[in-house]
Structure formats: structure tokens, C-alpha cells
Amino acid sequence: MMGDDSSIVQAARVSRGTGTKGRRQDEELIRYLMRQRHTSPFEMCEIKLHVRVPMDCWRQWIRHRTANVNEYSTRYSVAIEAMASTQPDHWRRQAKGNRQGSEGSLDIETGRMLSEGEQNIQQACRRVYEERLKAGVAREQARKDLPLSTYTEAYWKIDLHNLLHFLELRMAPNAQYEIRQYANVIGYEIVSKWVPITWQAFLDYRLNAVQFSRIEIELLKDLCAGRVQSALDGMVKMEWLKEKKGVLAPNLEAQEFGAKLETLGLQKPWER
Amino acid sequence: MMGDDSSIVQAARVSRGTGTKGRRQDEELIRYLMRQRHTSPFEMCEIKLHVRVPMDCWRQWIRHRTANVNEYSTRYSVAIEAMASTQPDHWRRQAKGNRQGSEGSLDIETGRMLSEGEQNIQQACRRVYEERLKAGVAREQARKDLPLSTYTEAYWKIDLHNLLHFLELRMAPNAQYEIRQYANVIGYEIVSKWVPITWQAFLDYRLNAVQFSRIEIELLKDLCAGRVQSALDGMVKMEWLKEKKGVLAPNLEAQEFGAKLETLGLQKPWER
Amino acid sequence: MMGDDSSIVQAARVSRGTGTKGRRQDEELIRYLMRQRHTSPFEMCEIKLHVRVPMDCWRQWIRHRTANVNEYSTRYSVAIEAMASTQPDHWRRQAKGNRQGSEGSLDIETGRMLSEGEQNIQQACRRVYEERLKAGVAREQARKDLPLSTYTEAYWKIDLHNLLHFLELRMAPNAQYEIRQYANVIGYEIVSKWVPITWQAFLDYRLNAVQFSRIEIELLKDLCAGRVQSALDGMVKMEWLKEKKGVLAPNLEAQEFGAKLETLGLQKPWER
Amino acid sequence: MMGDDSSIVQAARVSRGTGTKGRRQDEELIRYLMRQRHTSPFEMCEIKLHVRVPMDCWRQWIRHRTANVNEYSTRYSVAIEAMASTQPDHWRRQAKGNRQGSEGSLDIETGRMLSEGEQNIQQACRRVYEERLKAGVAREQARKDLPLSTYTEAYWKIDLHNLLHFLELRMAPNAQYEIRQYANVIGYEIVSKWVPITWQAFLDYRLNAVQFSRIEIELLKDLCAGRVQSALDGMVKMEWLKEKKGVLAPNLEAQEFGAKLETLGLQKPWER
Secondary structure, three states: OEOOHHHHHHHHHHOOOOOOOOHHHHHHHHHHHHHOOOOHHHHHOEEEEEEEEEHHHHHHHOOOOOOEEEEOOOOOOOOOOOEOOOOHHHOEEEOOOOOOOEEEEOOHHHHHHHHHHHHHHHHHHHHHHHHHHHHOEOHHHHHHHOEOOEEEEEEEEEEHHHHHHHHHHHOOOOOOHHHHHHHHHHHHHHHHHHOHHHHHHHHHHHHOOEEEOHHHHHHHHHHHOOOHHHHHHHHHHOOOEEEEOOEEEEOHHHHHHHHHHHHOOOOOHHHO | OEOOHHHHHHHHHHOOOOOOOOHHHHHHHHHHHHHOOOOHHHHHOEEEEEEEEEHHHHHHHOOOOOOEEEEOOOOOOOOOOOEOOOOHHHOEEEOOOOOOOEEEEOOHHHHHHHHHHHHHHHHHHHHHHHHHHHHOEOHHHHHHHOEOOEEEEEEEEEEHHHHHHHHHHHOOOOOOHHHHHHHHHHHHHHHHHHOHHHHHHHHHHHHOOEEEOHHHHHHHHHHHOOOHHHHHHHHHHOOOEEEEOOEEEEOHHHHHHHHHHHHOOOOOHHHO | OEOOHHHHHHHHHHOOOOOOOOHHHHHHHHHHHHHOOOOHHHHHOEEEEEEEEEHHHHHHHOOOOOOEEEEOOOOOOOOOOOEOOOOHHHOEEEOOOOOOOEEEEOOHHHHHHHHHHHHHHHHHHHHHHHHHHHOOEOHHHHHHHOEOOEEEEEEEEEEHHHHHHHHHHHOOOOOOHHHHHHHHHHHHHHHHHHOHHHHHHHHHHHHOOEEEOHHHHHHHHHHHOOOHHHHHHHHHHOOOEEEEOOEEEEOHHHHHHHHHHHHOOOOOHHHO | OEOOHHHHHHHHHHOOOOOOOOHHHHHHHHHHHHHOOOOHHHHHOEEEEEEEEEHHHHHHHOOOOOOEEEEOOOOOOOOOOOEOOOOHHHOEEEOOOOOOOEEEEOOHHHHHHHHHHHHHHHHHHHHHHHHHHHOOEOHHHHHHHOEOOEEEEEEEEEEHHHHHHHHHHHOOOOOOHHHHHHHHHHHHHHHHHHOHHHHHHHHHHHHOOEEEOHHHHHHHHHHHOOOHHHHHHHHHHOOOEEEEOOEEEEOHHHHHHHHHHHHOOOOOHHHO
């Protein structure tokens, strides 16, 4: 790691032409920077992680372009002999509402069958890989049918600003379970100890912040003033709500708005 | 595509405060920019490609960070039902000298056996994938044991400067065969027609240029002046050459130097 | 320009494996992408602008790193003979609350004096520059004392996602007046016509969205439930409010919260 | 600083699946990586510099986009009261051949006059700046006519690969004198001590390497084989040489080739 909370303060103050001050004022400054999205001071901290990740998950990871990467080469070396396996109670059901998500688990019986099938196919793939190597096939070609569950390793180096952006996206509930586990460990176990003031500010102003669109602000204004019918009329007009069999059914955007109302302890107007 | 050869000229001339000139002068300017590595004018051209690539190859492709990418999502949709297959005479032998390369082909009998094994394992993987989907497993999880040979699709958008950098690396003889085929098509079929002046300059000053290190320049100076023994002594001292059973054996760097001497029509001094 | 609203849809759908649909569904998709911060499809559009900007302003502009730039070179050519001048009624007063802002204008008398002084110093600087050139000084050195108000020109090429990020920051009320004028023209005159659906989504979900921090959400929850005293107590405890001469004075963060309450039509609790 | 020579080795070996080895083998590996342009391991080292630079020079510096920057803000604070001044014997003459360069110095008499003029205009600019501040003008506006010679300060953080690229361009003879001085200090005083093996490899394979274009290789081949006339004919045909008053005058590209021949101890064929 390079830098810590104090490096952020130092960098922000170069733009201000003054030196470091007391702990209290430093904390206020960091929180101000996070709140106002003055991101460049957070780029002054850098961290390098040695990670071991299934290639499937790595495919998502590597989409974050602002990082330095050195990955284990299966052109140069024999592929790591380890694949991600799934416990019988860990097979997740395809989500209904969200096409790219999962919800709940399959029953344990099905799970057992799937886990067994997983082990078989992984062993078969490895056997084919090793047969190829034995026959003299180049490593770069032999690997072509390894399963995506095969582990890879990498050094991954990134600055704190871009790391927080990674965490914001990958700790989110709609991130895939597997990468979310990595993100949670990086966030709660590593970053929180490395830059504790920044981490708290991140939780307060980014991860747990709630954003209301221009339209939601208008609706919320109505609701705060008790103009419930006006809000409902607006939502119907925008087709956020559609009458189905006598009840108002919310579309995706209305459901998102409803979830935000809940965090405010407010009732969804279409459920009154 | 956005821009062409003339956009490069236009951009270079903004830095010069003058407008476009005749074809001849434009060509001279582009060649000058390429030669002097004034790269920013080449960034004024942009191209978007729709590519279909096996994931194995895509893993290398995506390492080029300065591009815009939208990839087919196997979280959202069922994975493409196509995998890269290998003809019996296309199984490449592991290279001896270069740990990360291949050289020559395996015999056709072995090739036939390997191609059959390939087909079997790919079908088995797909079957497992589809069984999982049928059992209700979320797509994001079901895909975990798809082979790396599975095709993906993407829109890939990049500026000309970064594209030429990609091509320089991926058209090189030490790039993996599979990605080299894509690079060759992009270069010779697309870029050469899109920006013909730039393409010729790229071939002359980048792809087919030869670089001599400070040390090689010293050795070449000796050789040009007929001081062969002096060059040999230098190479022995640096351990580029080692006596093995009465002959001088070149190390990797000496072999690279030897290849450059060949392009100059010069004999390798240790082979005289 | 390269691409438009439909390119965004096309790119998003590659990740989904389906083609373009009707106008209504395309609009919904673009708005969904903007709302959920799926940014990569917006990178499929690219724009190139030819801009003329005072160097002072360009210094801020160029801090946005994800763009391609070719700037007029005052090493190669004589500097552009134009400097940004200020009308007598356009001299802005230093802001009190915000150290890096301005508020209101100076009186016209002072303004006249300052505008005259501006013209004099600019002419003097240009005279010195031209004397140096006449004496044979290299352009790269002669330019060293040109004022920051000297105009420069550049081709500036950027993808739509990064352009929107630029606009979000530079159209904000706390951006400097000069660059804000450029941002407004780019946004309202150019982008709004180029990608009208995206522009509207940007206004709704980004530019005019309001974000509440975790802490503000807690306070708002209290206020919505009528627990005004609880909210006030919380704010005092966090030192957002401090008693000064019998009244509760809000700190910077409380003032920001107060402004958000206003957009909701709610009273600031410390002003009741 | 983060990392050193051994971090590069470690990163390269993750891609190879093996740990660190002896000093000799580490050196060989680093030199191999530099030679083969395997750049990613060099990104594992990071350095942060606190620099004080005239804005004129900073304008060139900041064009290198792959760095993290926090600059002194003249919106927030009063501008640094220091400007780059020029000794009477340091005024450089405009180059004849190279439109964007300088060569030699002006005579000391002219130099004295220019240095005096420089001091006067800088003082006048500062006076105007301070009068504006005194009249209450916002700092962000008052600064608009500060000369480009005004010093700024910044924290500048960059990885080693991108730093070496910066140094390659800015230590080059055609880089402007002012930034070249900074580059030389960073290179020879800082990087050389931080990562000595990498620095030596950089000098050997990058900074002091010589590249020959495809065309130059052809010409050199002729010259090495003693086919001088063939080389000359080729150069005339390509218009690298033009007869002027009975002698062959080389164009810019031929002059560049001539300089390379000199490093090889070879005569320029058109001067025989």
C-alpha cells in the first residue's frame, strides 16, 4: 500500500496551499471531498492485491480498466489445478423480475445432483487438458477447453478512487454473488483498516447514499405536502403505474422509487 | 468509422495553425508523425468493430485497456451455442526455445484423436450447462463450467493510435496464432482500406522497423568496421556467447541480434 | 460525430443478444441504462469538437484525462493574437462562504478601472512577446510571459459517457463561470440535438438528481415522521448545528442539507 | 514510492507461476521484459513527486494523461508569488531547420535587454493581479492575466512504465529545454537510484536504442554489402536526395538516416 488518509489530506491541501492540520479538521476535509466528489486526492493512495479468482469472475473484474494487472499465464505455465466448486445448497435460482440476477436456492436434492455433475465435468475437462499436454500440444492451445471455473491468479494494483468505484459497483446488491464476496472482503477487511476515515465517508456518502431523480423529487415533494393523489396521477400519466385487474401495478422504475420511500419510512402511495 | 487520413492531417495542423495542403504534403506529414511518434493526431480517428471471438482469445484482447467495450452478457442471455473447434492438422506443438509459444504441428493421427476428444468435451460441457438451466439455475451461475472456447460477441471501439498499438503487438510473430488471425484481418482488410497512407507508414516505421539496443549498436559498429574479433570478445564478455563443446553458443539475446543481422544481409559472427 | 441514441441501444442489446426494438422501448432502455449507471453503452458514441478557449480555462478543461486532444502549438507557430477581455460589469466579487467561488459583481466604476488595466497589461504582454520574436528568441521561450487569458485552439474528441461526466461537473453551479458557459453550449446546443433521448435521461437522472447521504436519509426520515426535535438533536450532536447567540447556526453540511430540503418544499428545521 | 526492481520480477513471475530467483536471473528477467516491451510488470511500481513548475512547462507535463494529479489551486488560494526568470545568457535562438526548436543563444547585450524586459512585465502582471484582489475580485477571475511563467505546484503520481514513457519523450533532444531539465533530474537522480536494474535496461533498450525503418534497413543492407550507388539511387528515387547546384541535398528523413549511420561509424553515402 502507498499512502493513507493523511496523503489525501496532504494532496487536497496542495491545491489549497496550506499544510496538514488536526485530526478533526482532516476528517472534515476528507468527508467534504467525498461528499463533493473531489476525487483526485483519493488517487494519491495506491494498493496492490494478490488475488486468486475463478476466470468466470475475473472476466467481470478485468472490465475495470483503470488498474494495473499481471495475471498468471497459462501460455507460459500449466494451468492452476483448482476450479471453483459449488456446495449442494448453493445453487441459485434464476430471478424472475431481474433478467440478470438470481434469487433463492434450488432444493437440496437437485443441488446434490448438480454438484455431482459439476465435479464430473470439471474432472473430465482437466483430463482432456492433461492429455493434450502429454501429447505435446502447446500450452497456449491445450487450455482452450478449460472451464471458466478454473482459478487464475493476478497482482492487481489500483488507486483508492478507482478502487472505491469498483467497490461501489461490486458490493451492490445487483452485483453477482461471487464477485460481491471478493468486494466485501476488500472493503470491510482491507480498505476499512487502511484508510478508516475515507472508508466511513464512503459508506455515508456513497455506498449508503440514496439518489432521487428529478422526477422522484417532484413526486416526493407532493407526498411530503400530503398531495398523494397528485403523485399517483403523475405516476399513472408517466405509466409508472398501470391498472391491472383493479389494482395499480408499479413498473420497474416505480418499484425502485418505492424502495427509496421505504428507506424514508414512507408508505408507497399505490399500496395505501 | 470516424475520420480518415485527412483528419490526422487536420489535427496535426491545428497544432501548427495552418490548414490542409496537397496530397503529397499530407502524406509527408503523416509519415513524419508516425516516424517521430507524434501519436495524438492518430487518436482523432475512431473505429467500432462487432467481433465474435472465443473467450480464450478475448481474455488477451481485453487486456488492451484503452478501448470501449460492450460484450454479450451470459448473465442476461443464454450463452452463444458455438465453440472454437480445431482441425486434426491444426494441433500445434509446444515450442522448445520459447516457453510461451508453439512450433510445428502434431502428426495427423494424434490430431484426429485430439479433435474427437475436443468435440466430446465441448458437447459434454454444453449438456451440463443446459441441464443446469433446465433445473432453474441462474444463468450467471450455470455458465461457470463453460469451456474457454465458447464464443462471445462484443462491440469494440478504439481510436486509431491505440488500434495500431494493438496490431503491432498482436500481429507480431510471438503473438498467439488465434488472436494474430484477427489482428491480420483488422490490419490488412480494414485499416489498410480505411486510412491507406497511415497504414503504409505503420508498415514502414513500426511493424517492419528494426530496433537496435545501445549494445547492439556498439557491436554493429565493430562489425561494419570489420572488427569481428572485437565484437565476438564483447559478446563473450557479456555472456551472450558461451563456449560449449568447442563452439560458441548464443544466448537468447544473441539470437535476437543474429536475426537482425540477417535482415541486414550480414553473417552472424559466431557462425563464420 | 459517431453514433447516436440508436448506437447506445444497439450496444446494450449486444450484451443481451437481441436486436433493436421500437422507439418507445429504446427510450426506456436508454433511461434504464442512465438510471442504473450502466455506462459502457454510452461510450459507443464519440464527438470531436474544435474549440477556442483562453488558456486559463483550458487548464481546467484538460484535467479531464479520458479525451483525445490536439492543441495549437505555440512552439511551432506564433501565439494566437487574442486574449479574453472582461466587460466593466463582469468583474465578479470573491465569495465569502465558498473560498473557491465568486458572488455578485463589483460596482461599475471599479469595473471600468479594472477593464482598462486589463487592456493595458494584455497589450504590454503582447508587445514583450513580439519584441522577443523580433530579437530572434525561439517561439517556445518567447511565449513564457503570455497571460493566461491568451486564446488557444484544440481538437477535443471524447466519448459520450465521459462527455456527460465532464458536463455534470462543469455545468454545476460551483464550476467556474467561464468554463460553465462552454459546458452549457456543448450540452444544450450540441448534445441535446445529437442524442436527444440520452440528453433528457441525463437531465432527469444525473444533472437534476438529488443525492441524500446515509445521514441525511436518517434525518429526513425523522422529519417525514414529524420528529423534528429528534432531527434537531441529531444535528446538534453531529455539530451540524451550533448555538451562536441564542440561534442555531448551520455548518456547511447542514446548509447543503437545507438546500435539498428546499427542493422538497420542506422547511429547514432550525429555522422554524 | 511503492515497489522496486524486485516487484517487477515478482509480477512477471506471477504470470509464470514461479517465485523470485537470484540477483543475476532477476536482472536478466528485467532486461528481457524491457527488451520485449512486456510493459505491465513495470506498472507495479509507483512514485509520487511533489513538483514546482512554471505553468508554461506544466502545460506540456499535464498532457501525459496516465498520472494522478493534485495541483495548487489559484481559485482557492492566492497564486504563488514566483515566476520563472531568464538569465541574460539563456535566451535561445529560434531554430532554422526545426520549426519547433531552438539552437544557440542570443548575444549577451540583447539578452540583458530581454531579461530586464522580462522582469518588468512580470512585476507589472503581479501588480495588476494584486490590485484586482484588493478591489475584491474573485481569485478565480483575478488570475486570468498572470503570465505563463508563474509557478504552480502539484503532487504527481505515476507508475514506472508510464514514467519511463514520459522520460523517453521528455529527455529526448527535441523536447523543450525547460521540461528536459525536470526529466533529467527525475531520471538520473531519482529513478536511477530507486530501480537501478530497470534504469540501466531503460538506457540500453529504450533511451539509447536506435530504430531503423523498413526503408532504412534496405538502404543499410546495400551499404553493408558495398552497394553504395544502389543506395544512392534508391534515395534519389524516393526524393530523400535532390540535386541542388551539383550536390545531393538530403531531406529531413535522409538527415535522420545520416545521423543513425554516424552512430554506426558509417559515412553518409551522399557525402563521399
